[in-house]
Amino acid sequence: MSGAIKWGILGLGKIAHKFASDLILIQDCELKAIASSSEDRAKIFANKYGLETFYGSYNDLYEDESIDVIYIASLNQNHHGHVIQAIKHGKAVLCEKPLAINCRQAKEMLNCARVNQIFLMEAIWTRFNPTFEQILRWINKGAIGKLRYINATFSFNGLNNDLDSRLFNPAKGGGSLLDVGIYPLFLSLSVLGKPNNIKASAVLSETGVDEQIGMLLTYDQSQAILYSSYAHNEDMRATICGEKGEIYLDSRWHETANLKLVQEGKIYKKTFDFIGKGYSYEIEEVNWCLRNKKTESTKWSLQQSLDLVKLMDQIRKQTGIHYPMD
Numbered sequence: 001m002s003g004a005i006k007w008g009i010l011g012l013g014k015i016a017h018k019f020a021s022d023l024i025l026i027q028d029c030e031l032k033a034i035a036s037s038s039e040d041r042a043k044i045f046a047n048k049y050g051l052e053t054f055y056g057s058y059n060d061l062y063e064d065e066s067i068d069v070i071y072i073a074s075l076n077q078n079h080h081g082h083v084i085q086a087i088k089h090g091k092a093v094l095c096e097k098p099l100a101i102n103c104r105q106a107k108e109m110l111n112c113a114r115v116n117q118i119f120l121m122e123a124i125w126t127r128f129n130p131t132f133e134q135i136l137r138w139i140n141k142g143a144i145g146k147l148r149y150i151n152a153t154f155s156f157n158g159l160n161n162d163l164d165s166r167l168f169n170p171a172k173g174g175g176s177l178l179d180v181g182i183y184p185l186f187l188s189l190s191v192l193g194k195p196n197n198i199k200a201s202a203v204l205s206e207t208g209v210d211e212q213i214g215m216l217l218t219y220d221q222s223q224a225i226l227y228s229s230y231a232h233n234e235d236m237r238a239t240i241c242g243e244k245g246e247i248y249l250d251s252r253w254h255e256t257a258n259l260k261l262v263q264e265g266k267i268y269k270k271t272f273d274f275i276g277k278g279y280s281y282e283i284e285e286v287n288w289c290l291r292n293k294k295t296e297s298t299k300w301s302l303q304q305s306l307d308l309v310k311l312m313d314q315i316r317k318q319t320g321i322h323y324p325m326d
């Protein structure tokens with residue numbers, strides 16, 4: 001691929017703005033076009049980022065031949081359909097988390113990408129930031145010894161959102177698990193792999209999705225205690241403990257620039273300068289993959305996305321959370 005990689009954004013909500021602000025900081029790519037279900041929203045977005053091309057229809061973005069890759073920033077219930085349409089039009093795709101509502105959808109999306117030999121990646125942005133790369137380096141070189149325990153949570157008070165919102169409506173894939181519980185699960189899956197056993201328990205809202213949920217993952221010789229919630233605020237730190245030391249991720253851990261490594265009582269602190277808010281690193285990973293003709297990332301593979309959605313399916317089964325798409 002020669003020249004700047006041309007990005008399009010589909011769905012212009014809150015996350016699309018954060019993503020666009022980071023994308024325009026990166027050298028070898030260009031935000032070329034955007035699409036919304038509302039032409040007015042597309043026009044306002046285009047004016048804000050100085051874009052010439054905006055569409056009031058997703059189809060126009062799929063059919064725009066100048067676009068190499070589409071960032072899908074629509075609501076959870078639409079990821080499946082939008083990803084498949086984009087791939088069928090030959091576009092590489094970066095899709096917001098959760099990639100899919102359930103395992104069946106995820107398998108269909110992965111299959112579509114593989115059959116068409118098109119790049120697909122879930123936007124688990126934490127995985128690509130320099131903080132997380134440092135954590136993996138420490139763990140891989142044995143800085144904290146054999147891993148024994150992870151604690152990670154993700155909560156905020158979303159109780160003032162109405163029951164039809166993306167937070168609480170089951171038809172929109174609502175509930176804290178798919179929205180923010182996915183981050184603690186991602187941490188555990190990335191660092192410890194697939195658990196042998198899961199025990200989960202949830203407090204459900206009147207719409208039947210989880211307002212708060214606790215998860216205990218057990219491995220051969222380690223455990224992860226994970227939690228997410230829409231019912232209260234908290235400072236959101238995470239801890240990874242090994243037999244020889246610990247890694248502490250500062251608040252809010254999924255986007256932190258600050259790490260603390262403790263080894264035999266000695267404390268080492270590390271702070272990173274982020275490019276933008278941190279969405280830049282997943283964008284750079286996609287650019288690198290496209291330039292190197294990859295159809296998936298090795299840092300966050302399609303199998304890992306599938307494993308993640310399988311864990312969420314299992315947790316939902318245990319806690320009685322059902323979606324119309326199931």
Ligand SMILES: NC(=O)c1ccc[n+]([C@@H]2O[C@H](COP(=O)([O-])OP(=O)(O)OC[C@H]3O[C@@H](n4cnc5c(N)ncnc54)[C@H](OP(=O)(O)O)[C@@H]3O)[C@@H](O)[C@H]2O)c1
Pocket residue numbers: 010011012013014015016035036037038041073074075076096097098123125166179
């Ligand atoms: N990675 C992260 O840090 C992060 C953070 C938040 C959310 N997310 C994920 O990103 C996805 C979208 O979340 P979001 O927070 O951006 O949701 P949102 O702000 O509610 O926007 C969702 C969709 O609603 C439409 N929309 C935007 N403003 C609207 C309005 N005023 N009236 C009616 N529709 C409107 C947009 O599509 P159209 O413009 O096409 O209508 C947009 O794609 C979700 O899958 C979520 O899980 C990721």
